[in-house]
Structures are given as C-alpha cells and as structure tokens.
Amino acid sequence: MTHTQERGVTELPNDRRPVVEMRDVSIAFGNVQALDRVSMRLLPGEIHALMGENGAGKSTLIKALTGVYSIDTGRIVVGGEEHEFATPAAAQAAGISTVYQEVNLVPNLTVAENMLLGREPRRFGGINMGAMNRRARATLERLGLDINPGSLLGHHPIAVQQLVAIARAVDVDARVVILDEPTSSLDAEEVQKLFDVMRRLREHGVAVLFVSHFLDQVYEIADRMTILRNGRLVEERMVAETSQLELVRLMIGRELEVLDRLDRDHGRAAPNSATPVLTAVGLGRKGSLEATDLTLFEGEVVGIAGLLGSGRTELARLLFGADTADHGGLEVRSTRRRLRSPRHAIDRKIAFSSEDRKAEGVIGDLTVADNMLLALQASRGWLRPIPSATRAKLVREYIQALDIRPTDPNALMRNLSGGNQQKVLLARWLITEPDVLILDEPTRGIDIGAKAQIQTMVADLAAKGMSVLFISAELEEVLRLSHRVVVMRDRRKIRELANEDVSVGDLLEIIAGETRQTELEGPA
Amino acid sequence: MSATTVPNPTTWDRVRTYSPASRYLPVVATFALFIGMFGFGGISYQGFFDWQVFLSLLLDNSFLIVLAVGMTFVILSGGIDLSVGSVVALSTMIAAKTMEMGWSPYLSMATVLLVGTLLGTLMGVLVHYLDIEPFIATLAGLFLARGLTYLISKNSIPITDETFVELAFASITLPGGYYTTWTVVIALATVVVAAYVLARTRFGRTVYAVGGNEASAMLMGLRVAVVKVGVYAISGFCAALGGLLFALYTLSGYSLHAVGMELDAIAAVVIGGTLLTGGRGFVVGSLLGVLVLGTIQTFISFDGTLNSWWTRIAIGVLLLVFVVVQRLMTRRQS
Incomplete structure (x- = not known):
C-alpha cells in the first residue's frame, strides 16, 4: 500500500506555526496496525476536527498525543520541541489537556478541587482552600460559566461536569485542548454552551482538537480537519471548502453505496x-x-x-x-x-437486543465466540453443552455473514469497536433462529459502515x-x-x-x- | 405585605433547622450514636458519667485508634489492609526481643516503625505495580507478619527496659484530678495529623480522588502510584505505632497478640461513616467509630452480668446497620 504524506495538506497562514505536529506516527497492538504513518498538526487559535469512522484510529491518535500509548515510530513535536510523553501527566505539563467522552473527574470532590487537583495553591505546605476557590471561580468566569466552585461535582448533571472538565483543562494554561466526543450526551442548549466555551478558547489562542460523530456540529464550529480511515491519514482539509457529502465519502469510502443500494x-x-x-x-x-x-x-x-x-x-x-x-x-x-x-x-x-449495549449486552471479558453463543446455550440449558464442532461452525458462519472484525473468534469482546460489538450481539440472537x-x-453510536450493514441485514432477515x-x-x-x-x-x-x-x-x-x-x- | 413580619430566627430555630452537608451526615450520625450510648450508660450505671470513664475509653483503645487512622487512608483510596493486626503482634515482638537483647529503647522503637512502614510499602507495591487485589496482597502480609513473629519467639517475652516501663506508667495529670497517659496523647496527635493531611494536602486530596475514580485520577495526571503505595505505607507505619502503644499497654511481646484486630479497625472505620468503596469519609469518624466500639465494651464491664461475647454481637449488628444505611444513601444519590 503506497501512501504519500504530502498529499492533501492545506495551506497554512504565514503568521502561524503549528503548536503540535505529529509526523508519520505508527502504533501496533499485537499484529493489528492501529495507526499507520499518520500525521496531524494543530494550529493555535483554531478548532481542528478529527474525523473518521469508529475504528479509524482517532482514539489511538489522541492517546498517542496525550501519553496514554507510546508510539512505535514517528515524531511528536510540541511547541517546536520533540516530545515522547510517557504519562498523561507529562503531556499535561507540556500544555496538552484532554477532556474525554466519559467525564474523567472524581464525583466525590468539589468543582474547585476537580479543576485544580494536583496544582492547588498552597500555603505553609497545606492547600489554601480560599485561594483555590477564588482561582476556580475566576477561571469559570473567564469561560462564562456560572458554577459554584464549592459544590460537589457529583451533584451536577453530566453537561456541567463536562464543562468543569474543560475548565480544568484551561486552567493549566493549556496550549492544546482535546475534546473527545464531548457532545454525545448533551442536549442542544448544552452543546451551544460548550461551543461558546470552545470559541472563547479559540480567541485565547488555544489549539482545540474536536472529535465528534455529529457532522453538523463539526461544520458549525471547526476550522480545519484531519480525516482518518482504517488507521491511515486520508487528508487534511479546510472545513469551509469541503461539502458534507464529500467528507462522508472521504471518511467511509465505499460503504455509502450500500445504503443507496x-x-x-x-x-x-x-x-x-x-x-x-x-x-x-x-x-x-x-x-x-x-x-x-x-x-x-x-x-x-x-x-x-x-x-x-x-x-x-x-x-x-x-x-x-x-x-x-x-x-x-x-x-x-x-x-x-x-x-x-x-x-x-x-x-x-422471541429475541431482544437491548439499547444499553454496554450494561445489558456485551460481556467484555469473554471472547467473541462466547458472547455469540450465550443465548443459544441459555436456551438449551446449561447441562447440554454445545458440541465444539458446532460452536466453531456457527461462530465462523456468523463472523463471516455479519462481517465482524477482527475475524478471530477468540478476540476479547471489549477490544472490539462499538459497531462490531453490536454485530456480535445480533449474531447472539440470530444463532437462536428466532x-x-x-x-x-441497534445502530446507536456506531459508524456509518456498520450501520449500513446492520440495516441491510434487517431487511434480508425480514425477506x-x-x-x-x-x-x-x-x-x-x-x-x-x-x-x-x-x-x-x-x-x-x-x-x-x-x-x-x-x-x-x-x-x-x-x-x-x-x-x-x-x-x-x-x-x- | 407589611402585615406579616418574618420573625428573626432564634438560636433554637437555627439549631432546629440546621442540616449538615450530606457528606458530613455519616460522621454526625456516629457522633450522635456515641453521645446516645454514653448518655444511656450514664443513666443505667452508677459512676458511668465520669470523665475518667471517657479517658479510660481512650486509654484502653489508643492502639486501635492509631490502627483505624491508617486503615482510613487505605479504605478511602478504595483498598483494604488485613495485615495490621499481625503487624501489631510483630511490632510488640520486635520491641520486646530487641530490648531483651539490650538495644536502646529508642533504637528499638525506630526499628519497629521502620519495619512496619517497609512491610506496608511492600504490600502497596504489590497492589499498585503488580495489580494484585488488596485483599490478597494484605492477606499475604497478614500471614507473613504473624509467621515472622513466631520465628522470633514462640513464647511471650516480657518488656523490662526501664525507660520503656517508665513511659508506660507515666501519667499526665489533667485539671480536676483526672489523669491520662502518653499513649492517648500519641493516638490523638495521630488523628490530628492524619485529618490535616487528608483535608489539606495534595497527597490527602489525591487519596480521595483515587478512591472516587482511579482511572480518572490517572487521566487527570495525579500521582496515583505515590498515593496507592503511600496509603499502605502509612497503614503499615500506623500498625507499627499501634504495636508500640500495645506494647506499652501490655509490656510484652507475644505472637498471639492482636489476633483479629484488623477486623476491629475495619469495623471502626466503617461505623465511622467511611465508604468501603472509597472516596468518602473522615478520620474523625474513625475515631468516633473506635469510641463506639469501646463504649460497648465498657457497657459489658459495667454491667458485670453480660457475657463478653455480647460485645461481638453488638459490633456485628452495628456494622450491619451502618453498611445498610450507607448502601441506601449511595443508592439514593445515584
């Protein structure tokens, strides 16, 4: 597979240098190449969208930048200096802060503590609570947020917790703020609040990296974007110069045709x-x-x-x-x-696939094969094991029929992407021949390709x-x-x-x- | 509008309508329980309502207070330490043996504290770096420490060192003719220091953060490793210090000392309102928890007719009630 990195790169304005440059970054997990020579750059005072289907490598790229994963090859240059971050703390020290989809704060401490934990103002060796609350309030005000810094974080709705997470990111004087799917659990009004905060960050010269499944949101807020597919860089584009249809085509390639068909x-x-x-x-x-x-x-x-x-x-x-x-x-x-x-x-x-995939469906520590055969085994009763030849045959059949990836029946369920997990759950019920x-x-939160496949399958089953x-x-x-x-x-x-x-x-x-x-x- | 005037709230109104923040509720409940029990004792038994009874309560439980302080750190971080009872026994044994061999009591005590801290650190390393369940890692510590105690001596060794004995019997006279001992002062000082560390230092707040959500704490860039190893080291230190207080109390080193005391410490922490899943609780609560356990024992000795096993039954019932209440409270919040 030949692939040139120079292809599809946008013009940079003369007066600005990227604050982050990732060059030819590769990461492999076992024999799965999660990232294959991917490059991305972030500019100060810009909102940059990272686009791609589930499993395209967005999360891996972010985790490489924030020191959660170490990279196999490639370079990460932050503020002109080459870095390899070993821990999230090291990335934070270099001015890179991340706000994850699931709010990664601690509910049992106050808003102010959650914002400043690890860098609280101190006096005589102890934490200066008054100064901490004042500093937290100042940062919240700067972002236009009206939240009581002394209240317990766990008492606030998820949307507010999300904003507090951003406030924490900003307080470090972050040069780069990464927002990984921050809007997935927010309502329209809360999203606007979040966008206000993002615009303020942009005005302050922060480079914001924004990951979202919602194309409309990307078009509303982002300036530039990097598109990934299957662990490879597709292109860097200006949002204003790319139509939504074009973007979708770049993201998913052929799968869109399936929907049309x-x-x-x-x-x-x-x-x-x-x-x-x-x-x-x-x-x-x-x-x-x-x-x-x-x-x-x-x-x-x-x-x-x-x-x-x-x-x-x-x-x-x-x-x-x-x-x-x-x-x-x-x-x-x-x-x-x-x-x-x-x-x-x-x-x-009768078979039922729940909307709550994580809690009522997936058993992450079992293999794909085990997850698939659960319902059949349950209906047979636990005293009548399924012969291993039948097991292997059924599992192979459904992995192929539903195009589940990876195709290894012994892969652990929790390592699969959302779309593939959903397919395994469908297989679980289809095996019982309901x-x-x-x-x-069945298609919530999964990428367009898997969505199309599941829809096709539903139509076929009915036929x-x-x-x-x-x-x-x-x-x-x-x-x-x-x-x-x-x-x-x-x-x-x-x-x-x-x-x-x-x-x-x-x-x-x-x-x-x-x-x-x-x-x-x-x-x- | 002006016809109805809002009366200024009286002090009683303020007391009546005062509602503490929900995070303090468990401690307030334990405090109320303690006051209630003490009041009940005062009404039921002659001579119960005496400061000296309260001071004896502290004196008889000083080592347990120190153990509960260390345990509070561990439980707040989401772990558990089963080794503390055995470490107490080991500490009494090391102290007795080394002093028997003629070591200076100060060197002997320093050795005890060092050994306890090292054992705790070792268990912390197992828990954090090798990802071993705290229950298992500290269970291993329990057997190891108890085994080491037997290795030093199977028999009880009396402590006869003059300085040590003097320290054990030295009493501090308080106004009003009451007296207490240095062990009580040490135990209360431990509580004060621990309360400050937990409430006002980065280390302490990170303990709460790790107990609240360890994965988040890691992603927030907090020093999770330091805290997770640190709480076991602190618990080990407290167990060794508790062991020294126990040695001052019994003036002997013995391999069968403090069997099952780790369970008393855990019970005290839980009754003191600390959540077993971590992240919520206060050292003061643990102190109150110890006092509640001690009061039950005082009841039994004042009554004279009750079998001492009633202590265990009462502790069991209390523990159950507190855990059920905790469960109901956390369920309501989620």
Missing part, C-alpha cells in the same frame, strides 16, 4: 404474509406503558418512532418478558402466552420471513426499513400507519403533536 432494492414492499406471529392485546404496565395493541406479521419490519421516554423501550421489554405486564396479554402464533421472564420469551422464539427479533436502537420490531431515534432509519410504523408518545401508542409515502416531516408532526419540536432527541 438498500434504498433502491428494498422498496418497502409489503410482506406477502398475513400470519400473525406476535400479538399484544391491551398490553401495559402501570407507570411505564398504557394498554397497547400491536400485531407483528411474519416477514414484516415494524418500526417504532417516538421520543426518549415515549414508552418504546418499555414496550419492547414487555414483549420480551424482561418486565412483567400487569394488564393485557400476549399471543404467540395465536396462542395466549404469559411471559414471566426472558427465558419464556426465548423459548417462544421468529421475532426486537431491536432497540426470509422473520418479524422484526425496529426501534430507533433516527426517523430516516425507521422509514428506510419499516413496512409499518407505530408512533408512540407519553407512554402510549398514538398512531399506526403503513409506510407508504410517509416522510420524516409527517412523522415529526405526529410525534410533536403538542410537544415542541426542539425536544426531539437525536438527529431528526
């Missing part, structure tokens, strides 16, 4: 069966879902659209027996059944006769896949419509009703 081929043809597989009659549970009727036919994809808290996840959990209904009931293939636990549901060939597959947010209940906050996705759409609001089903000439706007109007459109979560 899906739109053409699938065509949302009505399923040719009228056999009800799963029917809910007045199904409900006090405090979580009002009485709901719903029928799933063979070979049909039913999409659920609604806001967070509209009752969509609650419905899925009731259908799977994860929660027990206190009124109404279920019919599986026209026979009345009571699902007291997920075990009963699995026995009736009649009904309930997918709660083969499986019924799928597809829950997603992304209305485009719901419309792309579903034969029928059920709209939910305030813990009840408010509309059910065949997916013919329904637009995202139509759905929004139904969902919105009296609720305001701005409360919609996710990119709608």
Whole structure:
C-alpha cells in the first residue's frame, strides 16, 4: 500500500506555526496496525476536527498525543520541541489537556478541587482552600460559566461536569485542548454552551482538537480537519471548502453505496404474509406503558418512532418478558402466552437486543465466540453443552455473514469497536433462529459502515420471513426499513400507519403533536 | 405585605433547622450514636458519667485508634489492609526481643516503625505495580507478619527496659484530678495529623480522588502510584505505632497478640461513616467509630452480668446497620 504524506495538506497562514505536529506516527497492538504513518498538526487559535469512522484510529491518535500509548515510530513535536510523553501527566505539563467522552473527574470532590487537583495553591505546605476557590471561580468566569466552585461535582448533571472538565483543562494554561466526543450526551442548549466555551478558547489562542460523530456540529464550529480511515491519514482539509457529502465519502469510502443500494432494492414492499406471529392485546404496565395493541406479521419490519421516554423501550421489554405486564396479554402464533421472564420469551422464539449495549449486552471479558453463543446455550440449558464442532461452525458462519472484525473468534469482546460489538450481539440472537427479533436502537453510536450493514441485514432477515420490531431515534432509519410504523408518545401508542409515502416531516408532526419540536432527541 | 413580619430566627430555630452537608451526615450520625450510648450508660450505671470513664475509653483503645487512622487512608483510596493486626503482634515482638537483647529503647522503637512502614510499602507495591487485589496482597502480609513473629519467639517475652516501663506508667495529670497517659496523647496527635493531611494536602486530596475514580485520577495526571503505595505505607507505619502503644499497654511481646484486630479497625472505620468503596469519609469518624466500639465494651464491664461475647454481637449488628444505611444513601444519590 503506497501512501504519500504530502498529499492533501492545506495551506497554512504565514503568521502561524503549528503548536503540535505529529509526523508519520505508527502504533501496533499485537499484529493489528492501529495507526499507520499518520500525521496531524494543530494550529493555535483554531478548532481542528478529527474525523473518521469508529475504528479509524482517532482514539489511538489522541492517546498517542496525550501519553496514554507510546508510539512505535514517528515524531511528536510540541511547541517546536520533540516530545515522547510517557504519562498523561507529562503531556499535561507540556500544555496538552484532554477532556474525554466519559467525564474523567472524581464525583466525590468539589468543582474547585476537580479543576485544580494536583496544582492547588498552597500555603505553609497545606492547600489554601480560599485561594483555590477564588482561582476556580475566576477561571469559570473567564469561560462564562456560572458554577459554584464549592459544590460537589457529583451533584451536577453530566453537561456541567463536562464543562468543569474543560475548565480544568484551561486552567493549566493549556496550549492544546482535546475534546473527545464531548457532545454525545448533551442536549442542544448544552452543546451551544460548550461551543461558546470552545470559541472563547479559540480567541485565547488555544489549539482545540474536536472529535465528534455529529457532522453538523463539526461544520458549525471547526476550522480545519484531519480525516482518518482504517488507521491511515486520508487528508487534511479546510472545513469551509469541503461539502458534507464529500467528507462522508472521504471518511467511509465505499460503504455509502450500500445504503443507496438498500434504498433502491428494498422498496418497502409489503410482506406477502398475513400470519400473525406476535400479538399484544391491551398490553401495559402501570407507570411505564398504557394498554397497547400491536400485531407483528411474519416477514414484516415494524418500526417504532417516538421520543426518549415515549414508552418504546418499555414496550419492547414487555414483549420480551424482561418486565412483567400487569394488564393485557400476549399471543404467540395465536396462542395466549404469559411471559414471566426472558427465558419464556426465548423459548417462544422471541429475541431482544437491548439499547444499553454496554450494561445489558456485551460481556467484555469473554471472547467473541462466547458472547455469540450465550443465548443459544441459555436456551438449551446449561447441562447440554454445545458440541465444539458446532460452536466453531456457527461462530465462523456468523463472523463471516455479519462481517465482524477482527475475524478471530477468540478476540476479547471489549477490544472490539462499538459497531462490531453490536454485530456480535445480533449474531447472539440470530444463532437462536428466532421468529421475532426486537431491536432497540441497534445502530446507536456506531459508524456509518456498520450501520449500513446492520440495516441491510434487517431487511434480508425480514425477506426470509422473520418479524422484526425496529426501534430507533433516527426517523430516516425507521422509514428506510419499516413496512409499518407505530408512533408512540407519553407512554402510549398514538398512531399506526403503513409506510407508504410517509416522510420524516409527517412523522415529526405526529410525534410533536403538542410537544415542541426542539425536544426531539437525536438527529431528526 | 407589611402585615406579616418574618420573625428573626432564634438560636433554637437555627439549631432546629440546621442540616449538615450530606457528606458530613455519616460522621454526625456516629457522633450522635456515641453521645446516645454514653448518655444511656450514664443513666443505667452508677459512676458511668465520669470523665475518667471517657479517658479510660481512650486509654484502653489508643492502639486501635492509631490502627483505624491508617486503615482510613487505605479504605478511602478504595483498598483494604488485613495485615495490621499481625503487624501489631510483630511490632510488640520486635520491641520486646530487641530490648531483651539490650538495644536502646529508642533504637528499638525506630526499628519497629521502620519495619512496619517497609512491610506496608511492600504490600502497596504489590497492589499498585503488580495489580494484585488488596485483599490478597494484605492477606499475604497478614500471614507473613504473624509467621515472622513466631520465628522470633514462640513464647511471650516480657518488656523490662526501664525507660520503656517508665513511659508506660507515666501519667499526665489533667485539671480536676483526672489523669491520662502518653499513649492517648500519641493516638490523638495521630488523628490530628492524619485529618490535616487528608483535608489539606495534595497527597490527602489525591487519596480521595483515587478512591472516587482511579482511572480518572490517572487521566487527570495525579500521582496515583505515590498515593496507592503511600496509603499502605502509612497503614503499615500506623500498625507499627499501634504495636508500640500495645506494647506499652501490655509490656510484652507475644505472637498471639492482636489476633483479629484488623477486623476491629475495619469495623471502626466503617461505623465511622467511611465508604468501603472509597472516596468518602473522615478520620474523625474513625475515631468516633473506635469510641463506639469501646463504649460497648465498657457497657459489658459495667454491667458485670453480660457475657463478653455480647460485645461481638453488638459490633456485628452495628456494622450491619451502618453498611445498610450507607448502601441506601449511595443508592439514593445515584
């Protein structure tokens, strides 16, 4: 693979030299080349976006710059001096501060302490609490933040904690502030607050490195960007001179075509069966879902659209027996059944993939193969082990069918990217050959390529006769896949419509009703 | 508007409506428990309500106070130290043996403190650098220290060094005819120093940070290694110091001294409101925890009819109640 580093580099303004230059940096984990001769430079007074799919090497590049990983080859030049940071503390000392996606502060100490821990002002050998609180307040004010420095960090919402993390980064007189997915858990207003802070940093001549999955946000705030793919540098670009479509193409290459093909081929043809597989009659549970009727036919994809808290996840959990209904009931293939636990549901060939991948799905310390076979083993009972030849065959089959990477069945689950973990979870349920597959947010937080593959797979499964209940906050996705759409609001089903000439706007109007459109979560 | 005037709050109103910050609640609860128990004792038993009873409480538990201080550091950082009881025994034995051999008592005491600190440091290194569970690393320390004690002598060795004995019996007279000993002064000084270190130094605040979230503390660029090894070194030092106080109390070195005392120390820390998962708690709470345990014992001795095993039952019940309350409080917060 030949690759020239000089390709695709933007012009620099004459008066500014990069504060950070990473040149031909490579890092390998075992025999996986996580970074392959990647270069990136950051300019003072600029917001620089680092773009790429999951697994493109963004996190690895950041961790190389901040001293979490050591680099195999290449050079890191900060402020004109070559550095190799052995620890995060060393990187911080050189003026590079990082704010991670998960807030990496300590909840049991105050806001001021979280900002200044490790560099508190001291007097007579002890910490000068008054001076510390004053300094914290001054920094918060400089960033336009109204937060009481003496309050416990854990008492604040995540968004505020995120801003405190930035305040900590700024207090060091950081020359470089790295923001790794800071917006993923913030609402629109909080994002604007964050952007205000970022603009202030830019005015103060700080180089800001911004990583985000949301393209609109990147276009709103960033000046320049570096695009990675598969651990390699694709290009450095000016944001203003690159269209979103172009950017997506640079990021994902071929996978976008898959989505286009899906739109053409699938065509949302009505399923040719009228056999009800799963029917809910007045199904409900006090405090979580009002009485709901719903029928799933063979070979049909039913999409659920609604806001967070509209009752969509609650419905899925009731259908799977994860929660027990206190009124109404279920019919599986026209026979009345009571699902007291997920075990009963699995026995009736119903499968459910939870929206909370980390807590309710992935078992990080087990291998890919073990994770895949969990549900099948559970349905067989623990006393009837799966013959190892069958195990190997099944696992190989599904790794190939779902294009799971790495292809090693003995890889540890926690080392996989989000998209690949999701595919393993899907495989876990597909192996049990269910009649009904309930997918709660199967594509959240995963990259576009994996998303397309999962969507294609859902369409294919339905074509083969499986019924799928597809829950997603992304209305485009719901419309792309579903034969029928059920709209939910305030813990009840408010509309059910065949997916013919329904637009995202139509759905929004139904969902919105009296609720305001701005409360919609996710990119709608 | 002007018809209703807001009355100035009286002192009683302020006391009545005072609500401490939630992080102080567990310590306040332990304090209330201690006062309540002492009050109950005063009503039930003749002669209980005497300063000397309180002073004896400190005197009889001075070594446990010092152990609990060290344990507080370790538990705040999210660890546990099971070795302290054995280190106490080892310390009494080293002190007794070396003085029997004719060492100066000062050299002997310095040796004890050094050995305890080194043992603690060693366990800290195992915990941090080799990533061994604190439970296992300090369990190994427990066996090692106890084994070393047997290695020095199987029998009890009396301490007869004049200076040491003098120090043991030296009493400090307080106003009002009350008296106390140097061991109490040392124990309380340890509490004061530890409270200052935890509240007002970078090391102390980093202990809380590591206990709150170790991965975050590392990413914040804090000196996690220093703190994690440091808390075990401090606990080892405190165990050795506690051992010296125990030697002053018993004037002997013996391999069966202080069996299971680490569990008393842990119980005191937990009853004092420190969260076993780390990050929350105060040294003062641990002091109060020791006093609560001591008061239970005082009850038993004042009563005279109760079997001493009631002490263990009472401690067990208290511990359970406190842990359940802690659990409920942290669950409500999350």
